[in-house]
Amino acid sequence: xxWYKFWLDTRWRFLIGLLLLGGSAFTIVLAYPRIMQLMxxxxxxxTGGELGRRIREAAELSRDYRGYIWSQWFRQQPTQxxxxxxxxxxxxxxxxxxxxxxxFTLSLPVSRHRLVAIRAATGLAELLAIAVVSSLVIPxxxxxxxxxxxxxxxxxxxxxxxxxxxVFLSLALLLSTVFSDVWRPLLLTCAIAFALxxxxxxxxxxxxxxxxxxxxxxxxxxxxxxxxxGLFASAAIAAAALYGAAVNFSARDF
Amino acid sequence: xxxxxxxxxxxxCKRYGTTDAVRGLTLQVPAGxxxxxxxxxxxxxxxxxxxxxxxxxxxxxxxxxFGLAADESHSSVEIRRRAAFVSEDKxxxxxxxxxxxxxxxxxxxxxxxxxxxxxxxxxxxxxxGRKVKALSRGMRTKLALLVTLARGAELLVLDEPTSxxxxxxxxxVLQALVQHVAGGDTTVFFSSHQIxxxxxxxxxxxxxxxxxxxxxxxxxxxxxxxxRVQIVFDGSAPxxxxxxxxxxxxxxxxRVLSVLSSGGAERVVEEARALGPVAVDVLPVTLKEIFxxxxxxxx
Numbered sequence: 269x270x271w272y273k274f275w276l277d278t279r280w281r282f283l284i285g286l287l288l289l290g291g292s293a294f295t296i297v298l299a300y301p302r303i304m305q306l307m308x309x310x311x312x313x314x315t316g317g318e319l320g321r322r323i324r325e326a327a328e329l330s331r332d333y334r335g336y337i338w339s340q341w342f343r344q345q346p347t348q349x350x351x352x353x354x355x356x357x358x359x360x361x362x363x364x365x366x367x368x369x370x371x372f373t374l375s376l377p378v379s380r381h382r383l384v385a386i387r388a389a390t391g392l393a394e395l396l397a398i399a400v401v402s403s404l405v406i407p408x409x410x411x412x413x414x415x416x417x418x419x420x421x422x423x424x425x426x427x428x429x430x431x432x433x434x435v436f437l438s439l440a441l442l443l444s445t446v447f448s449d450v451w452r453p454l455l456l457t458c459a460i461a462f463a464l465x466x467x468x469x470x471x472x473x474x475x476x477x478x479x480x481x482x483x484x485x486x487x488x489x490x491x492x493x494x495x496x497x498g499l500f501a502s503a504a505i506a507a508a509a510l511y512g513a514a515v516n517f518s519a520r521d522f
Numbered sequence: 523x524x525x526x527x528x529x530x531x532x533x534x535c536k537r538y539g540t541t542d543a544v545r546g547l548t549l550q551v552p553a554g555x556x557x558x559x560x561x562x563x564x565x566x567x568x569x570x571x572x573x574x575x576x577x578x579x580x581x582x583x584x585x586x587x588f589g590l591a592a593d594e595s596h597s598s599v600e601i602r603r604r605a606a607f608v609s610e611d612k613x614x615x616x617x618x619x620x621x622x623x624x625x626x627x628x629x630x631x632x633x634x635x636x637x638x639x640x641x642x643x644x645x646x647x648x649x650x651g652r653k654v655k656a657l658s659r660g661m662r663t664k665l666a667l668l669v670t671l672a673r674g675a676e677l678l679v680l681d682e683p684t685s686x687x688x689x690x691x692x693x694x695v696l697q698a699l700v701q702h703v704a705g706g707d708t709t710v711f712f713s714s715h716q717i718x719x720x721x722x723x724x725x726x727x728x729x730x731x732x733x734x735x736x737x738x739x740x741x742x743x744x745x746x747x748x749x750r751v752q753i754v755f756d757g758s759a760p761x762x763x764x765x766x767x768x769x770x771x772x773x774x775x776x777r778v779l780s781v782l783s784s785g786g787a788e789r790v791v792e793e794a795r796a797l798g799p800v801a802v803d804v805l806p807v808t809l810k811e812i813f814x815x816x817x818x819x820x821x
Binding site: 269272273276368369370371372374376377378380518521522 | 618
């Protein structure tokens, strides 16, 4: 029954995340014909620097439908909104919970390790559902604009998103066992994600190893191969954070 | 032979930084008793209760419940399976309905008493479909009590069970507790700073002040042992000390010398008569007086 309590704690974050990300996938696909109409104007844009480079690259990628979907959706939404919802799904629920009941939970005949495990499993399942469902919106809606998108590709991108997103979810959960309120874990994890994104932006040469690179599935998009190293590294970091959460939660006084 | 003490703490200490919340607490709670744990705000009652349930670990000393070490992870789970806890804030899940809260709790306890659940649901007039966050404080307390009593627990630990309740609701809650205990072998350990309610339902009591038990024992025994001896003189009362064992406090007020004794009155009366008083009266002492005198003496 603990999963049910944790589901109740996080269901609104999950449903809002699902709606926003699913909706954004839907909108991006339906906007494709309109974007194609605007495409001839892009070479005239005379913007220099990193921003100009990104615009030109996005325009170049968008010349084919698969490139458009990746540059406009998988490259942006999972790394931005996806990260935010991964953090939200990992925050609170153990002792700091919007729904209260921290001491009641601790008085149940359940070990603290099990509490952390079920809390983490609930959050990860929700993150997986958001990643898979909103990614599957793309192959489902694509025929409406006269294109097709492989279900297999959507699943692979969802997997990359989920595994890399698990890093932020686990980090938020770890910090939730350190702090007794909901806000500090949320804000600190968002700050860490923002710092990593800035690092990515500044040091483009080494961003192949970044968690956002794994999350966007860029390796898969460009080479067709799965980013195994990044996936394993992300999974290892997430597992380490969850282990840390379990150890810290078990050792804490309430 | 089963352990006669459901709860046993030996020289229990808990330190937070530089603050000693509990310091050298030794308690024994016999099986089947209703044990009142009295103390002022901040005396260490809640910290002690949290240590019984493994929510807080002792800095030193031992804490055993059902003979199991409460500070060990595996034992603590077993303790929580056999004991029930109601926190001072009646901490429940706000986003669940009353019905969901009951079903949720029942899932953890194989000995859940469906008959008690139905009985208290009716007796407490709890609205099954209402969200916990929409319940009044009194209703919330009743729900917390329902999910505690229906577990079939051998030990109920209640932290300030009636705090924030009006007198009628307090009476209802206390009666429910007494009736529940009368029907089985349950031990109740409840903290309070409401002396009247401890006096009303407890058969044993411990008074804790600044983390230490300063008085502990059967309530009847305490009432029997504690006596106030009032000695009236012709003129001003003399500034004297008493050698009798158990003299807790001596007060001089004009012609009257008042001696509180925890060791009976006979020896004090003998000593008092030797001082040549006009009158010597032996008066019974209430739990409130014992509490106040003990706490004041400690201060």
